[in-house]
Structures are given as structure tokens and as C-alpha cells.
Amino acid sequence: MLNSPDIHSFVSAFTGSHYYIMDYLTEEVLKLQPEKMRSFLLQTSILSSMCASLCEAVADMEGTEPVNGQAMLESFEQMNLFVTQLDDSRRWYRYHHLFADVLMVRLEHLFPQQLNELHRRASHWYEQNALISEAIQHALKAGDQARAAYWWSSTGVLSS
Secondary structure: OOOOHHHHHHHHHOHHHHHHHHHHHHHHHHHOOHHHEEEEEEEOOOOOOEEEHHHHHOOOOOOOOOOOHHHHHHHHHHHOOOOOOOOOOOOOEEOHHHHHHHHHHHHHHOOOHHHHHHHHHHHHHHHHHHHHHHHHHHHOOOOHHHHHHHHHHOOOOOOO
16 A cells, blocks of 8 residues: 555455455554544544534544644545545545444444434534534434434435
């Protein structure tokens, strides 16, 4: 991978059968990152797509200065850290699907008590930004069926 001119393409060629390789790569990648970046990666792994303000709403850096979501996302992109830009304005990103899966498994294993709160924060951000379908999805993942039902009944939006 280090000799590959296009790391994203190299990683994209992996399939589910290469999951053990992705686990190893993720472990090696995470080990090299400062704690603040590792925490950001794990906490934002619950998001299928992300922008700076969404990341800032979800990530909790406990006692450190507030996170600059845009700077983090751009630095991950520059480092070829399994992040893909989704638009030309560099507003929306996503993690490579296998990387996101491994991060989620790691988050669930290391910090299961954080999952509901992370999804609650995401749901709140989506609600504030009038993205109700996504708000419903994260409310359900947070275990907040009442909130999801309220939004579904008041808007008629079906979640998947």
C-alpha cells in the first residue's frame, strides 16, 4: 500500500473476503494517529456521509478544544486516510465502506455506551438541518422510537 500511487483505488479493490487485511490496515492506521484524530474517526464512523458541522455536532473531544470538522476531514483526505470527497465544494465526505465498517466494530467494542448518544446527536443535527429522513434513522438507532415516530407522523417520511 505504501508504494501504491493511489491508495484509495488500492483499498477499493478489496472485497469482504479481504476483511482481515482491512482490520490490520485499520489497526495500523489508527495506531499512528493522535488520540484526538482516533476519537474523531471512531465517533464519526456512525455517519454514512458527513460534513464539518455534522462531525462537530457528533464528535465529543472531552476536555480538549472544540474540534474543527472541516480541518479534520481535509487532513484525512490529504493523508489518503480512507475518506472520499462527495462533492466539488469539499463539503460532504464519507469513509471508505470497509474502513467505516471496521471503525464501527471497533467503536461498538471499545465504547458501546457511546453509541446511543452519538446517534442522538446526529439525529438532532439532521433535524435542525431539515433532513428528517436521516433524523429518523439516527433516532431509531439511538433507541428513541418516540422521537422517530413523532417525525414520521408529522412529515410522512419513511425511514429505511
